[in-house]
Amino acid sequence: MQTTCKVLIVDDEPHVISALKRALVEEPYLVIGAGGGEEALRLLQEQPVQVVISDEMMPGMDGVEFLRQVKLGYPETIRIMLTGHASIQSTMQAVNCGEIYRFFTKPWEELQIKLAIRGALEKYELERENRRLLQTVRRQSQELKHLEQSFPGISALRRDARGAIRLETEVSDEEIARTIAECNALAP
Template sequence: MEEKTKQHVILLVDDEPNVLAALQRVLHKEPYEVLTANSGTEALILLAGREVDLVVADQDMPILTGTMFLAEVRRKYPETVRYILTGKASLEVAVDAINAGEVARFLMKPIDETEFRLVIREGLRQKDLMAEVRRLLQVTRMQSAVLDQLESEHPEIIGLVRELSEEQQLGHDVDKLIKAIQDELGHADHYPWLPGRRLR
């Protein structure tokens, strides 16, 4: 039975229902589960019970602004990709978002639908790549731990493996030396005493 591919989960956060509806429509045909929240507080409650891959949050929300909310997301869920959305082209807001929330993207309203879909895909792709890197690192650490345990419990086995590896390398080096001598002498068949040659 094939393992089912995990469906990505996107969380959209905005205090304007019409904006949330518009963003949902843009992602309607994409293969994601799309969740929505009307405030940063509501979004944090939702995040406490669900694993979310990517969050898009509006900057201009009451109580918890986008930067404040995303800073909290970074603290609690550092692997979640974070985008901020705003209608104000403010450099200060962008700097705050980067410094406080470590956002991957700063998106302007009104959004370009094609660009929005593309940046969502890119963010998810990067998240998947990082997850695979972490998985491989964990496997490497586990393998290293097993070898360390094996060496401590059975040092003779590890010693034998190392000895065989060294012998294999030595044999490889000897073969290279013989080949070099044969090449240097040119007519190697006149020197049947060289290892690796057959007498006729």
């Protein structure tokens, strides 16, 4: 987990933001509050946030639209919805439009919210590590393609009759000289 994980709580009722902040006071998070979707989007432009908890029913931009915009603009941010008016339709819409991680009804269970945030942060870190590893694999693939173009056959495996990988043990002086010359040509 990062040293300072940020949780953004979006609700038009200030007492809900205060209650969630109190519930998370002993957790190692920086908890930020916003009174609506527009304000929350401005905060997201200013600073990265790992987890967003949004109310569903808010004046202006509702929670479903807000979470949809978060998904589009900040896809790595984990999204949680909180509602006092749970219905199958709103749940389905939130899941489909905002790809939410969890859905909670008011009043919430404090422990369940804490566990959901911990799980969301673990998911965030796993996805971040997956993106980093994918970038590494792509870079290594490009490097391997470049090496194969410069030295055809360098990535080919040779196997003996039993299927074991065979290593070439003898390299001719010509091959060594050619490889050194090619490497020197590549050097800046």
